[in-house]
Structure formats: C-alpha cells, structure tokens
Amino acid sequence: MSVRAGIIVTGTEVLSGIIRDANGPWLSEALRARGVVVTHIVVVGDRVEDLRSALDFLSDHDLVLTSGGLGPTADDLTADVVAEWAGAEMVHDAALEERIWAVVNRLRRRMPFEEEAMRAGARKQAFVPVGAAVLEPVGTAPGLLVSSSGPLVAVLPGPPRELQTMWEAAVSTSPLREVLESAGTLEQRILRFFPLPEPQIAATLRELDADALPLEITTCLRRGELEVATVFPPSSASAYAALEAGLRERHGDVLFSDDGATIDVVIARLLQGRTIATAESCTGGLMAGRLTDLAGSSAYVLGGLVVYSNEAKTALAGVPDALIAAHGAVSPEVATALSAGARSRLEADIGIGITGIAGPGGGSPEKPVGTVCISVSTATDAEERVVRLPGGRADVRDRTTTVTLHMLRALLLRA
Amino acid sequence: MSVRAGIIVTGTEVLSGIIRDANGPWLSEALRARGVVVTHIVVVGDRVEDLRSALDFLSDHDLVLTSGGLGPTADDLTADVVAEWAGAEMVHDAALEERIWAVVNRLRRRMPFEEEAMRAGARKQAFVPVGAAVLEPVGTAPGLLVSSSGPLVAVLPGPPRELQTMWEAAVSTSPLREVLESAGTLEQRILRFFPLPEPQIAATLRELDADALPLEITTCLRRGELEVATVFPPSSASAYAALEAGLRERHGDVLFSDDGATIDVVIARLLQGRTIATAESCTGGLMAGRLTDLAGSSAYVLGGLVVYSNEAKTALAGVPDALIAAHGAVSPEVATALSAGARSRLEADIGIGITGIAGPGGGSPEKPVGTVCISVSTATDAEERVVRLPGGRADVRDRTTTVTLHMLRALLLRA
Structure with a gap:
C-alpha cells in the first residue's frame, strides 16, 4: 500500500531563479527514506491562483508538503491559500503570537528594527486554520498540518534550517505520523x-x-x-x-x-593519520575549501597556499622563477613544484599542486581554456596529470577539485 | 497579450535530491527576460505517467519547456513521452545519427568505452517526432520543438551547459521564435x-x-x-x-x-587598481575562492594563505605564538594579525584575516559555534568585527564570506 506525495515549493524568488531551492530535494529524500513515493515537486510563485492550481494538481495524493510563504510580509500567503483550499477558516491564536513575539525580541539585538513593524509581522504569523495542528516555530514562522477531503497538507517554512528542524518534529505529530506509518519501507x-x-x-x-x-x-x-x-x-x-x-x-x-559515501568522505577516511596541504592557482582556494568542508578536517588539513600571481608562486610556494619562465605558469613542471612547495612550506605528508586556465580568457592553441595541470605527491610517490576539462569557468574550477580528489585517492590507496 | 509558460524538469536524480536542479531557475529567468510569465516549474522522475500528468497540468499554457531525459540510457524517455502526448510518431533520422556519432567519437579519447554500446546510444538519440523541429546537439543529445493541440513543447537536454547553449539557438528557431515574439516585454x-x-x-x-x-x-x-x-x-x-x-x-x-550587481561584482569594481590577499582559517580557502570566482580577478587577487593549523598561522602568516597563546586562535587580535600577515606576505594593498568556529565542534560558552573574528585592513585603515552567525558549518563558512565582502566594501568606499 504505497503512500504518494507531492511537494509544493512556493516563492517568486525561487520560481524566478533569484534563489535556488534546497527544500524540494531535501523533503523528497526525507520522504523517500520513509517509504513514501514522491511523484512531483512543483515550484510556484507568490500568486494565489498558481498555488491553488498546484494543490488541485496534487489533490489525488495522500500527502502534500509545502515550503515557504509563512513569513511576515504580504507576499507570504501559503497558510491562507491552503486554509481556503481545505475549507478551513483562519483564526488568531493569541498564545502563539506571544511565543512568536518572544523569538522576534531575541533577534532584536542583531538587527535594527521598528517595534511596530515587527509586532504586525508576528500578529500575521499567528493566524492558523481552524482544526489544524500547529508545529512550533523554529524561526518565527509556525508550521501547520491541515487535513482536507483529499491529501493531508503539511505547511512548512522556507528557510532550510527551519524546515529541516521542524520536519523532525512534524513526523511524530498526528496526523502526519499516521500517514507516514502507513507507508512501507524502501x-x-x-x-x-x-x-x-x-x-x-x-x-x-x-x-x-x-x-x-x-x-x-x-x-x-x-x-x-x-x-x-x-x-x-x-x-x-x-x-x-x-x-x-x-x-x-x-x-x-x-x-x-x-x-x-561521496569522494569527499572517502578521502576523509583515507587521510586519517596523515597530513595534507595545498598550493593552488586557478582553483583559487576552492581545493582547500573543499577539503575543509567536512567537520573534523582540521585533523589532517594543515593549510594551503593560494598562489594566483606568479610572484606568489615563487614567494609562497618556492617555485623557481626560471621554471615558470621555461615552461609557463600552467605546466606540469610548475604543478609538481607547487605540490612539493605545499608539502615543504606546511610540513605536510601530502601536497597538492594545481595550475590551469579556468577561462574565459587566457587560453592558447597549445593550452586551451580548461587545461589544468595537477600534481598530488608525497616525499616518495606522486600522481600527476594534465587534463582538459569542458565547460565554463565555474565548471572547470569545480571539476578540477573532483579530478584531484580521485588522484589523491589513487595515491592514498597505494601508500 | 501575455504568454504563459511552464517548465518541466525531468530526472529521478533531480526529484530525489541526488542532484540539485539548475535548469528550472535558469530557464525561468530566460523566459522572464523575454516577457513570458512562468507559472510553475514541475520536477518529475523518470516515470512515464508522472511526466504525462505534468504535461496535462500545463496543457492550457502557450509554451512548455522540458529539460533532461534525452540521453542514451533506457531511463531517458522525454522525447518518446512528449511525442506520444502530442500525437506524433517517432521516426529515425539517419543523418542526425551520423552527426551524433561524430560527437561521440570525439569523446572517445577521454573515456574508455565499447564501440557497440556507444553506437546503440547514438541510434536511440536520433529518433525524433514526425514534424518536430530538431535543435542541433551541443553535447550528444538533439533538442526538439514539438507542436501540439495545446502548448508548443521545447524539449531540451539536461546538462546545464548544453541546455543553455541550445536555448540560444532555439529562440531564433521557428516556431519558438513566433511564440516569444508574441510576448510583450517586462x-x-x-x-x-x-x-x-x-x-x-x-x-x-x-x-x-x-x-x-x-x-x-x-x-x-x-x-x-x-x-x-x-x-x-x-x-x-x-x-x-x-x-x-x-x-x-x-x-x-x-x-x-x-x-x-551582486556584492561580488560591486567588490570587483571597487578593487580595480588595488591588490588584495587573504589569510583565512575557518573558511579554509572559500574566501579566496569567492574572490576569484569572477573572470579577471587575477588583476587584483594576488593570492592567499589557508592557515588551518596554529603552526600554519605562525609559519605562513607570521602570527606570533604568544598572541595565539594569550588570546586564543579565534580572537580579534589574531584576525588583525592575519590580515596584516596576508598584506605583508603577498605585498598586497589590502589584507583579509578570518578566524572562527564553523562547528559543529569547538564551541565554548564564551565563543560558541558561529563566532567569527574578521579583519579587513590596509596599511592605514581597518574594518574589524566579531560576529555570531547562525546555522550549520556550511552556513557559517558561507555567511562569513558575505559579511567580509560587506566590510571590504565599507573600507574601499572610504579609501
């Protein structure tokens, strides 16, 4: 007996591409982990009729989750539209308003604000559909579980951290708990x-x-x-x-x-008990940034050098002027010198050296945009490659870090 | 006379959150720029009936764009479903297959592959609906413009670079050109x-x-x-x-x-004619990475130091041991020393120093997770702040770079 769900992500800023939605995919994964079949994620702007048609579209489902549109501003209208769609009146919850106000007051210290404006916002957020279960605010917006003649509608806030925290509370709240329990396991x-x-x-x-x-x-x-x-x-x-x-x-x-495990996690496991340092040019710090994405990385990442200018390559990473003059800043020889320089300057077991042409300018027939020279080395071993990566500047920079992590894995597996 | 459009993003990997969709927002912005009103972005998995219901949902629109599902694998079924929905038969285009094959052959050098498998893929991709306009492949997948009794359906590939390049060709191709011309301007x-x-x-x-x-x-x-x-x-x-x-x-x-202009672009303009360098701890290279996101940043970014360990703070950025011992690695004093160290080591006009606690571990009552000390300085002036940022590790690291760019702007505006 499969439970079918749809997700509605609201917000003109999401629909128009001003910000990228993180909630749809997150909720989809959370539902799938509980054995629920997700058929669609629908993104709608802040227009009443478009939100309503999205609810209609998913009306034969067991469960609909919405994200966003619960804030204090006039374009935040999800609760109103869902209530009307489900045939429930909106009523003011005075105790809820006081709890919201307490949160807003705590935020007062961080931001300048006018008390009256903030109070009006809290009051708006305290209107809830009759009969709905209220999910306590994580930020200032409460969530809702609204029953309808069709699906159960779970109304969640837009900020990902608020939504994710509230979801954990929602899954053990009736009537969502009952719907989820009726799903199998996948x-x-x-x-x-x-x-x-x-x-x-x-x-x-x-x-x-x-x-x-x-x-x-x-x-x-x-x-x-x-x-x-x-x-x-x-x-x-x-x-x-x-x-x-x-x-x-x-x-x-x-x-x-x-x-x-992603390659990042695989690498983190392999690096236990060793130390690593970077010297990077075209990636400009993204390689070190990626290595330090994971909590606990300070156990093995000592640091790195971002050597964007030739002077920095020489002064910081000890790449000889003559080597750059002979082979060019983007060359296997310079990549090798960078990884050795990273090791010696930071006294690390493993060094990474990256130099390349991320574009859009700077390419030549022999070294077109996308050419990247990578060296990953220890005192006694090395993985070295010259690759040509497709795509624009951001693609080349990001893909370089992926290729480098796989070279690092090869080196670590035989160490 | 407004033209209404919907966007369908296909792919179980997108629906399930394995990868994050970039095409929906991009197409939405591209349409809006041409005066088209986008009502919904619908994400569907690789299930025939769900794609069909999404097309039904948008059948009263003037235009529907789809992304993805044009690859060589069996779960790539967009062209088939759209053709059936529009009532057009699929036919093989032999000349198109040869053009696709030529592209695949060029990719041969990069990846190991079996010729037979690749040939079968190219053959599948060369089936097109009768009467559809074919958009030449950017990668290996051709796009399609399929007329129906309802909307015109533009079928585009999934990889963002392919989709974006193909879109530029599509807008001047009949019948899409006619639909877009009938939209006003917004x-x-x-x-x-x-x-x-x-x-x-x-x-x-x-x-x-x-x-x-x-x-x-x-x-x-x-x-x-x-x-x-x-x-x-x-x-x-x-x-x-x-x-x-x-x-x-x-x-x-x-x-x-x-x-x-984003803050990144504002900063890039203000930095013209000056040079900058970074010394960062908790952001681990992301600050330098963000400064070098934009093409042309080599004109002002000299480089940076990623000083994750205390030893690196001392050895690379010249922060005295005694200063760290007296105030702790996360302190305004160390941030000041880092920005001065970045300036002097890279001989830059402006230095950025960042040290903080990104979490999830490492916090204390006096310095909870999210505490970040930032210093942006020239030889004669400085902006310095201690901030407490909300959210998880990735949020704290990213938000730190935003706050730092705004401090940098303040400094540059009075310089």
Whole structure:
C-alpha cells in the first residue's frame, strides 16, 4: 500500500531563479527514506491562483508538503491559500503570537528594527486554520498540518534550517505520523564510479536486463562522477544483490563508493593519520575549501597556499622563477613544484599542486581554456596529470577539485 | 497579450535530491527576460505517467519547456513521452545519427568505452517526432520543438551547459521564435540591501502601499542579504520610479546595489587598481575562492594563505605564538594579525584575516559555534568585527564570506 506525495515549493524568488531551492530535494529524500513515493515537486510563485492550481494538481495524493510563504510580509500567503483550499477558516491564536513575539525580541539585538513593524509581522504569523495542528516555530514562522477531503497538507517554512528542524518534529505529530506509518519501507543503495561514461552503464544495464528487475534504477552523471542509485522494497533484496554483483564484475575497477559515501568522505577516511596541504592557482582556494568542508578536517588539513600571481608562486610556494619562465605558469613542471612547495612550506605528508586556465580568457592553441595541470605527491610517490576539462569557468574550477580528489585517492590507496 | 509558460524538469536524480536542479531557475529567468510569465516549474522522475500528468497540468499554457531525459540510457524517455502526448510518431533520422556519432567519437579519447554500446546510444538519440523541429546537439543529445493541440513543447537536454547553449539557438528557431515574439516585454529591477530585516521591508512596503501598485514585487533574504526584485511592463515605469524613490529615502544607507550587481561584482569594481590577499582559517580557502570566482580577478587577487593549523598561522602568516597563546586562535587580535600577515606576505594593498568556529565542534560558552573574528585592513585603515552567525558549518563558512565582502566594501568606499 504505497503512500504518494507531492511537494509544493512556493516563492517568486525561487520560481524566478533569484534563489535556488534546497527544500524540494531535501523533503523528497526525507520522504523517500520513509517509504513514501514522491511523484512531483512543483515550484510556484507568490500568486494565489498558481498555488491553488498546484494543490488541485496534487489533490489525488495522500500527502502534500509545502515550503515557504509563512513569513511576515504580504507576499507570504501559503497558510491562507491552503486554509481556503481545505475549507478551513483562519483564526488568531493569541498564545502563539506571544511565543512568536518572544523569538522576534531575541533577534532584536542583531538587527535594527521598528517595534511596530515587527509586532504586525508576528500578529500575521499567528493566524492558523481552524482544526489544524500547529508545529512550533523554529524561526518565527509556525508550521501547520491541515487535513482536507483529499491529501493531508503539511505547511512548512522556507528557510532550510527551519524546515529541516521542524520536519523532525512534524513526523511524530498526528496526523502526519499516521500517514507516514502507513507507508512501507524502501531501501536505497548508491554505487559511484569514476570515470565511467553514461552509454557504457546503459549497455551494462541492458546486458543485466535491469528493466525487468523489480528495482527502480537511476543513473546520473554528477560533477563528472557516475552514480547508480537503486530503490527497492525489502522483497527485492536478492534482485538488487544480483544487479550489484553484475555491476561489480564489469566495472569494479572504477567503483569508488558502495556505501553512499561521496569522494569527499572517502578521502576523509583515507587521510586519517596523515597530513595534507595545498598550493593552488586557478582553483583559487576552492581545493582547500573543499577539503575543509567536512567537520573534523582540521585533523589532517594543515593549510594551503593560494598562489594566483606568479610572484606568489615563487614567494609562497618556492617555485623557481626560471621554471615558470621555461615552461609557463600552467605546466606540469610548475604543478609538481607547487605540490612539493605545499608539502615543504606546511610540513605536510601530502601536497597538492594545481595550475590551469579556468577561462574565459587566457587560453592558447597549445593550452586551451580548461587545461589544468595537477600534481598530488608525497616525499616518495606522486600522481600527476594534465587534463582538459569542458565547460565554463565555474565548471572547470569545480571539476578540477573532483579530478584531484580521485588522484589523491589513487595515491592514498597505494601508500 | 501575455504568454504563459511552464517548465518541466525531468530526472529521478533531480526529484530525489541526488542532484540539485539548475535548469528550472535558469530557464525561468530566460523566459522572464523575454516577457513570458512562468507559472510553475514541475520536477518529475523518470516515470512515464508522472511526466504525462505534468504535461496535462500545463496543457492550457502557450509554451512548455522540458529539460533532461534525452540521453542514451533506457531511463531517458522525454522525447518518446512528449511525442506520444502530442500525437506524433517517432521516426529515425539517419543523418542526425551520423552527426551524433561524430560527437561521440570525439569523446572517445577521454573515456574508455565499447564501440557497440556507444553506437546503440547514438541510434536511440536520433529518433525524433514526425514534424518536430530538431535543435542541433551541443553535447550528444538533439533538442526538439514539438507542436501540439495545446502548448508548443521545447524539449531540451539536461546538462546545464548544453541546455543553455541550445536555448540560444532555439529562440531564433521557428516556431519558438513566433511564440516569444508574441510576448510583450517586462522590465526587471533588483535592489539589494545589507543589513535589513524582512519585517522592516514588509512594513516599508505597506507604508508605500506597494500592493496597490501595478508591479510584481518580491522580497527575499539571500545569503543574509535582502533583495527586492520588481517586474513590470514598460507602462508601469513611473510607478516603479516612485517605489524605488521611497525605498531609497527609507533605506538608502544600507542599499549596496541598484543595477543587479551582486556584492561580488560591486567588490570587483571597487578593487580595480588595488591588490588584495587573504589569510583565512575557518573558511579554509572559500574566501579566496569567492574572490576569484569572477573572470579577471587575477588583476587584483594576488593570492592567499589557508592557515588551518596554529603552526600554519605562525609559519605562513607570521602570527606570533604568544598572541595565539594569550588570546586564543579565534580572537580579534589574531584576525588583525592575519590580515596584516596576508598584506605583508603577498605585498598586497589590502589584507583579509578570518578566524572562527564553523562547528559543529569547538564551541565554548564564551565563543560558541558561529563566532567569527574578521579583519579587513590596509596599511592605514581597518574594518574589524566579531560576529555570531547562525546555522550549520556550511552556513557559517558561507555567511562569513558575505559579511567580509560587506566590510571590504565599507573600507574601499572610504579609501
């Protein structure tokens, strides 16, 4: 008995691309983990009729989640529209207004504000549909669980941190708890490969007759890595095991993760007990930034050098002037010198050296935009490559960090 | 006569949150810039019936754009479903297959592959609906313009770079050109403020009776900055001018951009003719990475130091051991020393020093997680602050770079 859900993300700023939605994907994953089938994420602007038509579109579902539109401003109208759609009147909850006001008052210290304006905002946020379950505010906006003749509608706030915290409270609140309990359980497994082209995985899946299996298999190329995500009910566990065995047999050599770990997490595990430092030019700090994304990275990241100018390459990383003059700043020789420089300047076990042409300018016929020289080294070993990466400036910079992490993995596996 | 459009983003990997969609917002902005009203972005997985219901949902629109599902694998089924929905048969285009094959062959050098598997992929991608206009592949997937009894459906590939390049070709291709020409023109203006709380802008908009104006106004808090985006037809230009004047009168002191420029672009303009360097701890390279996001940044960014360990703070940035011992690594004194160290080590005009506690560990009652000490200095002037930023590790790191850029702006404006 599958439970079907749809997600409505509100906000003209999201619809128009001014900000990128994080809530739809997050809620979708949260629902999937609880065995709920999500069919659609619908993004709508702050227009009453478009929000209403989105609710109509999902009216044959068991559950609809909304995010956003609960703030103090006039364009925040989700609660009103959902209430009207469900046929419930809005009533003022005085005790709720006082709780919201207490939160707003705590924020007073951070921002300049006019008391009257803030009070009006809190009052607006304290109107709730008759009969709805109120989810306590995490920021200033309360959430709602609104029953209708069709789906249960869970109304959640827009700021991702508020939404995520409130979701944890919502799942144990009636009537959402009952709906979620009626869903079965779905397993999800993710295998990650690098490098592996999409047509190759397509051919492999045809060979394994994957279409005929009781599994939902998705392949996707993400930051240059190929990901095979499979969702299935517990009864299909043996079918999944056979699929995974077939994939391992054919592509085990490029399989780098079978437990959901990203390459970043794989690297963090391999780096335990060692130290690393960077010297980067075209990535301008993003490589060090990526290595320090994970909590606990201070155990192995000592630091890094961002050597954007040639002078900095020499002064900070000790790359000889003559080497740059002989080979150019973007050259394998300079990458090698940078990784050695990172090691010696920071007294690290492992050094990363990156120099390349991120574009859009600076390319030449011999070294077009996208050419990046990478060196990952220890005192006794090294992985070195010159790659040509596709895409624009941001793509080249981001993809460089992915390629470098995979080179680092190769080095660490044989160390 | 307004043209209404909807966008359908396909892909189980997008719906499930494995990858984050960039195409919906991008297409939405591209359409808005051409005066088209976008009502919804609908994200669907790779299920035939869900894609079909999304097309039904948008069937009263003038235009529907789809992204994704054009690849060589079996779960790529957008072209088939759209063709069936529009009542057009799929036919093989032999010449198109050869053009696709030529592209695939060029990719051969980058990736290992089996010829047979790749050939099968190219053949699949060369099936097109009868009567559809074919948009030449940018990667390997051709796009399509499919007429139906309802909307015109523009079928575009999933990789953002391919989609964006193909869109430029599509807009001058019949019949899409005709649909776009029938749309009017909408103007968009964006004002950005920092710092300004949302309830305050809400109160101001009520004061200015903004609801009654013939303008579509959206306010949104983005990376800590408040953005007021307004869309209007040319006939409402004077209403907009009055609104903008009212906002300037009340909040001109915190208005930092009125021409669509982000703080990053504002800073890039102000930095012309000067040089800058960074020394950062908790942001781990993200500050330097952000300063070098923009093309041309090599004119003013000399480089930076990522000083994650205390040893690196001393060895690279010249922060005295005794200073760290006396005040702690996260202290205004160390931030000051870091910005001075960045300046002197890289011989830059301006130095940035950042040290803080990004979390989740490392906090204390006096210095909780989110405490960040920032110093931006020249030889003769400085902006210095200790801030407490909300959110998780990634939020604290990202918000730190935003706050720092605004401090940098203040310093540059009086220099």
